[in-house]
Amino acid sequence: MDRRSDRNTIDDKKQAVGSSSVIPGSNLLNRNRNVSEMLADLPKPPAWHELGICRQFDPEIFYPSHYGPTQTADAKKVCAGCDVRAVCLQWALDNNDQHGVLGGTTPRESESHGQGGCGMTCQCGRPAHARGRCARCYAQLRARQTAYGRWEPSYTDAQPVREHLLALRAAGIGNRKVRELTVIAPSTIQAILYGRPARGNPPARKVLRNTAARVLAIPVPVSKVPCLRGGRVVPALGSVRRLQALAANGYSQRELWSRLGWPSPQNATQMFAGRVENITVVRAQQVTVLFSQLQMVPGTDRNARARAKAKGWLPPLAWDEDRIDDPTYTPELVDKPRTAEDVFSDFEYLLSMGVGVEDASRRVGLLPASVKRRYERHGRRCPAALTAVARQQRKTAS
Incomplete structure (x- = not known):
């Protein structure tokens, strides 16, 4: 459903396959980070990676736009003559890699696809369903990996995302602004909210985890x-x-x-x-x-x-500037107003006790951006953690 965001990941990994320092299929590149940070995060490739015959071919053929028999035929022919095909397939299973042709298999192979190309069958003799396993063996593998904490489904429930999009729309953030903030295609947003009526499809029940994270990261503004x-x-x-x-x-x-x-x-x-x-x-x-x-x-x-x-x-x-437009907000009035030093003391004490910046701000009755402004107005040095959170929230809202 979310081809654009999915495609971005695939494009990154196409570049990675051609490099000797990247494991095929690893999703580690991030265009928003500098080269030194990316190189520091890259793991050392396993020994079998140097023996892969795929290194002699264009990475484009292993990451097609669609996983049909025609699009994956060339990649499967290459994998058929590879000496480390079984090891590559096991790596894809262990790491829950959901992109590209690895070990002669696609992420979700149907029986017809599994019988074509390399003629993949499960170890139990049944036709391959996904990553060289039949549906039953693949389900057992997924359950085992989930129990070990090594499996995270690619899709998640779309209802919280749908509710968040409606809340954003009610606050004045329309589809165009959501697209600017998340780089998600408008068709994807429409599919989440209303489905695809022309095709007879209802609103999406599942959504890519990456898409959900992008949408839910947009804060709902109090003021329009x-x-x-x-x-x-x-x-x-x-x-x-x-x-x-x-x-x-x-x-x-x-x-x-x-x-x-x-x-x-x-x-x-x-x-x-x-x-x-x-x-x-x-x-x-x-x-x-x-x-x-x-x-x-x-x-x-x-x-x-x-x-x-x-x-x-x-x-x-x-007044709290971030809540002054909220009709439900009423400032807490006390006989002896709290001074700025009282706020700083309480806030820094909460941070020293391990409380997060957002929770500490909420406990002193302010938002992180408001606490940061008070530090600046009184010439106080702002805690580094507070500066980072306030900057991230401002970047997300802009």
Whole structure:
């Protein structure tokens, strides 16, 4: 189903077969890593690899786009005259290799394919079904390897992936954005969500494990603002909270409206009072930028600060920027507010006790990106683990 992602793996391994330092079929190359890291991870090839006759042929024939009799005939003829064919087949079975023609067999051979080419039959005499084994022997091998912890199925349940895609769509991330983030074909996404109605196929029940990992790695944003185009309309709650927080920080409504460059200052009162339900994405982004600029810069308007206090508007530091757009989020208010040093102390203590960065951030009531920003604002050295997690989340969301 996911031919594109599957094809990427195959292309990598085509290059690997032609190299004397790579085991045929090993899936170790990653285009996003530098050469030194790749060479450091490559295992030493076994002795039998040097004896493989496949080294004298173009690797292309061992990794066809389809595993039909015609496409695999040449590869099987080469394997038929190889002295280490049995060893290569056993290696493919032990390592659960699901790509290429290895040991004269394809990953999933039907009986007709097994009887063609090299004339493969199982050790028990039955026609080969997969990797030179009949269906019964192959199932026994898979069960044994699973018990040893050496078998991981190529496919997994598609339902969690489908639910995650629907959650992303509800948050404003459509198929085009998912494709940019995961390099997954739109037809694959459609097959997971709706199946292929033209062919009469229902939504996919299974999906490649690699595809599932890519989709589930995309975080579901709380706010739709970063994901939508400028003319779209979004809830105004996050913008209202930001403007109220800036007012509590000492900025008047007129000044904020002037900084935003919006006409009709008469509407400012409606906005600050929370009586505006929706706002365009462009304006929401403008408010977010202004909030980032002024949240740590105290204003000079005492009347604005007193009015905000009377109305119960919270200052900027009371809000978690990553959750301020969430309508279900309510800041935890205490009589004695926790200082930044309290947060740093608790966070670093949790890290020293072996708690992960994401769990430690959640326990102090923030997200990793918010904790990192607080370290930067107070001139504190940010823990390396926190920097790595925040950078990865920012790269995934961008």
